[in-house]
Amino acid sequence: MAKLEKFSSIYQRACERKGGPDAVELLLPDTLSAAQISEYSDAELLSVMSKRVFQSGFVWRVVENKWPEYEKAFFDFDPFKVLMLSPEQIQDRATNPTLIRHQKKTQAIVDNAYMVQQMTREHGSFAEFIAHWPSDDIVGLWQILKQKGARLGGNTGPYFLRSIGKDTFLLSQDVQAYLKANKLVDSGFTSKSGLKQTQKVFNEYQQQTGLKLAEISKIISLSVGDNHM
Structure with missing residues (x-):
């Protein structure tokens, strides 16, 4: 797996595309507690x-x-x-x-x-x-x-x-495109190996940022492509 881009760079790019931190914050999904x-x-x-x-x-x-x-x-x-x-x-x-x-x-x-x-x-x-x-x-x-x-x-x-509010990332078209373009996943997204690689990426970003999976997923999608949600 290729080296991860710093999440701060992804976040900055999302802010530039969407009009700043406040605009990005409004687009982040809600989750519920256990x-x-x-x-x-x-x-x-x-x-x-x-x-x-x-x-x-x-x-x-x-x-x-x-x-x-x-x-x-x-x-x-x-x-x-x-x-x-x-x-x-x-x-x-x-x-x-x-x-x-x-x-x-x-x-x-x-x-x-x-x-x-x-x-x-x-x-x-x-x-x-x-x-x-x-x-x-x-x-x-x-x-x-x-x-x-x-x-x-x-x-x-x-x-x-x-x-139902469970914290999960989504493999939208934009998220898949980002992971593939940055060579973070080398298998299909329906395969066990591809899903395992994807989970590893999100786990590392979660450890790096303290954000929820849903927030990380949305910010990545806002930072690239056509923002398919």
């Missing part, structure tokens, strides 16, 4: 997770506008009730014109309800499990969501975590 994340119910987590699955590849506004209908159709995303749906009821929801007609993403709600329920059984609380996962191996949590859940690979799992 105690705050622990307060989420399984239903709240399943709802946010399902919304992120549907927003992947869709116009986010369309999904947002339809979400009240999803809350009704899936019993406010109570995992136990979702898992009581029959195959015929799931199919009816997948073809319902008031929802989004997508069989696989609709089935993912059910599959992820099972995952949430299983994680709660194994760890006492899915929210607690997420809340106390260490930030220096956040890609490990991404992998668990991808392996145990449905349609949570790529950036969908990380976006879900960001949505």
